[in-house]
Amino acid sequence: MTDITIIGGGNMARAIGTRAVAARRTLQILDRTPEHAAKLAAELGGDTTSGGLGDIPDGDIVVLALYYGPAKEVATHYGDTLSGKTVVDISNPINVATFDSLVVEPGTSAAEEIAALLPGANIVKAFNTTFAGPLTAGVSGGLPLDVFVASDSEEASNQVASFAAAAGLRPLRVGGLRHARELEGFQLLVMALQANPAYESFNWGTGLKIID
Template identity: 35%
Template sequence: MRIGILGTGMMATTLGGAWVRAGHDVLVGGRDRAAAAATAARIGAAGYGTLTDGAVHGDLVLVAVPADVAPKVVEGLADALSGRTVVDCTNPIAPADGGLMLTTGGTTSVARRMAEAAPGAHVVKAFNLCHESIWTLPRPAFEGAPLAVPFCGDDPGSLDQVTALITSMGCTPMPCGGLARAVYIEATAAFAIGAWWSGTEPRFAFPTPAQASPNS
């Protein structure tokens, strides 16, 4: 798969590295060509260039820039992104009230704002729940099970692409519905990261159905 990456930070580096290891053709695009070159060299990407270069390279394009600027970046590349799968891995969160809150107010999502900014693109929310270090693992698995990656979007072809991408990383795709549900995935990140920061383990709040109904 041809993948363009918009951004040169840790998520761009670790996800891009995972995709290079999985055999994908990755190009890193950034505002700073030197930073893009350094990131590309670090992960063994096929090339580097500007944000526009990243947008036009990929059948699938990862937006790995800060959540507060992601819609504006996408808007500036709307023509180049038209018809492409655009993956939003951002988390619009900030410390507040002793924990984390959504900077969007919880009534919309960054993914939705990106879709509105580039109406010709097919936006998919994915890869935002895990710390970037998880994507450095060759095939992430925990307690004997491959890592599940939640994602949501509206375009069937783009969802198929993201499913294939997740599978190529040795992870399990977890489809979560249409793009309207991206706000819930972003809220889940705020909840889970806030719990980790407080020293607790959010997964213990979610027993499996079999564990919850042992007599059924």
């Protein structure tokens, strides 16, 4: 058994994988292209295995480190195989042509749409407000990154919050999975600011934080 499976081989897979190794969790990387997964696993080090989407996700926690569209495809692909597992959706369902609107309807969220595809899994929204660069480092502006966590499962929330804390981040639990709506909505604004040339110091390297 593995602690965490990350599905995906991109920047967010690398960032969350880096945090997982820092937290001394055993890790499995699965990617559509197994060679990408193997390369990332080797780069991350620690107790990390790899494979393709023909392999079964071994982790207690399965992180879909994917864009919204591919996350839905992978959820459909694995289906009941993920039943009983904690599945983390990190996606931001935004219109990347405009950075001005979401591609989910008002009154729902990417996380809820993915949950509908995986009725046997415990879905957690997390890591959608953490960009890959600061997440790899674990800090932004010298401060631990905040990880906003929403889920209808207290146990699944606990698992993800424990992982985040062990990885040097600050988990903040914001309630049920429907609060993914607000997490995804606000990140639309944060991403639009990164893409806006008026804010030169924002370049996909910021951290959204509640300062106390």
